[in-house]
Amino acid sequence: MEVELLYHTPDPQRAVASAARLCYAPVGAKELMETMTDAQVEHLLGTILGSGHFSTLEHASYTFAIDGVSRAMTHQLVRHRLASFNQQSQRYVTFEEEPSWVIPESVKKAGALDVFKKATDAAFEGYRALVEAGVPAEDARYLLPNACESKIVVTMNIRELLHFFSLRCCNRAQWEIREVAIRMLELVRPTAPIIFANAGPGCVRGKCPEGKMTCGHPWKDGKPTPLDEEAGK
Numbered sequence: 640m641e642v643e644l645l646y647h648t649p650d651p652q653r654a655v656a657s658a659a660r661l662c663y664a665p666v667g668a669k670e671l672m673e674t675m676t677d678a679q680v681e682h683l684l685g686t687i688l689g690s691g692h693f694s695t696l697e698h699a700s701y702t703f704a705i706d707g708v709s710r711a712m713t714h715q716l717v718r719h720r721l722a723s724f725n726q727q728s729q730r731y732v733t734f735e736e737e738p739s740w741v742i743p744e745s746v747k748k749a750g751a752l753d754v755f756k757k758a759t760d761a762a763f764e765g766y767r768a769l770v771e772a773g774v775p776a777e778d779a780r781y782l783l784p785n786a787c788e789s790k791i792v793v794t795m796n797i798r799e800l801l802h803f804f805s806l807r808c809c810n811r812a813q814w815e816i817r818e819v820a821i822r823m824l825e826l827v828r829p830t831a832p833i834i835f836a837n838a839g840p841g842c843v844r845g846k847c848p849e850g851k852m853t854c855g856h857p858w859k860d861g862k863p864t865p866l867d868e869e870a871g872k
Contacts, residue, residue: 651699
């Protein structure tokens with residue numbers, strides 16, 4: 640798995656603060672961007688985050704390249720509708736050689752790797768047979784399993800990123816999308832340390848919102864804590 644930050648709004652914290660200040664300023668946003676002090680930016684960000692007036696967070700966005708993940712993961716990812724996605728197409732990309740497969744650790748721990756590989760090999764053999772018989776790749780792909788490795792580009796504004804992190808960084812999130820979310824958080828935090836200081840699952844900011852379903856492993860200092868075998872299921 641590779642997660643790379645391709646681009647983000649320059650000086651995202653100042654952009655967000657300028658958008659917020661504009662509502663009460665007699666001058667334009669461009670002037671605010673140039674003249675606001677760092678202390679003013681920090682104060683405004685504290686007010687925004689403390690009051691829950693998150694609309695201004697939508698003025699800064701981040702674009703990521705995510706490679707080496709499964710279709711099972713990307714199907715979860717695209718459920719975050721307030722984001723933009725472009726994914727490697729199985730309709731237009733014809734696999735000449737067997738694609739890479741994302742294999743869960745649980746399969747290896749169960750000693751079932753041979754079962755997994757036999758199934759993926761059979762799926763690809765069927766795929767290739769259909770393509771060689773003249774079936775279009777867009778139809779032959781019906782045989783490809785969720786384990787098929789994929790690539791996707793994702794753009795989210797800061798408001799959606801915070802929501803995404805609150806859900807997908809949680810220890811109860813599915814392991815693959817959780818790993819993607821944690822890597823994304825690690826990449827964005829240095830670019831806007833005030834905004835992302837308390838980003839992550841609900842336990843970072845207070846009581847776990849999962850109730851009886853809590854994992855019992857709250858994050859510490861904004862970072863995930865190790866999971867035991869039971870919590871990782």
